[in-house]
Amino acid sequence: MLHDNTRYCGPGVKKMFWAAFNYDRHTGLVPMNSDPMAPRSGITARIYRDVLAEHLPTIxxxxxxxxxxxxxxxxxxxIRNFLLELGITRMIWPPYSPDLNPIENLWSVLKQLIYEQYPKLEHADDTVETLERLIAAAIEV
Incomplete structure (x- = not known):
């Protein structure tokens, strides 16, 4: 199973999404909203745990x-304790090895498609709707 990280959609536009898949199931694309009270207003472990709690059991x-x-x-x-509670084994991840994570290829393709089709995208809030349209179009192909 795989998951992701932050994606840039156009010059200066940044939005974080999460997704996962395994051999026969996948989640949808899940937008992750940052915590304005967190240092640097980023994604916290608590936000990540909430996403995992909702979506990980489905796959x-x-x-x-x-x-x-x-x-x-x-x-x-x-997160480590949460995964232990669910009985989910974590892969031991070597440092600096994004090549081991196949979902990174998906993020790269989505980023490029969005930038090509929406070069004037300026607001991160727009990325969710844009991604949903692109994914729907890709499924039709």
Missing amino acids: ADENSIFMQDRAGIHCSIL
Whole structure:
């Protein structure tokens, strides 16, 4: 199973999404809203845990190995304990190895498609609707 990180959609536009898939199931694209009270107004481990709590059970089972990079929130005690409570095994992730995470290819393709089709995209709030349209179009192809 795989998941993601921040994507830039146009010059200066930034929005974080999460998604995961395994051999026969996948989640939808989940927008992650930053915490304005957090340092640097970013995504916190608590926000990430809430996303995992809602979506991970739909695709994970006791045989799943959860794959995520070494971002600070992914390695937090809160997340490690949460995954232990769910009985989900974490893949030990070597440093500096985004090539091991196949979903990184998806983020790159989505980013390029959005920038090509919406070069004037200026607001992060616009990215959710834009991504939904692009994904729907890709499914039709």
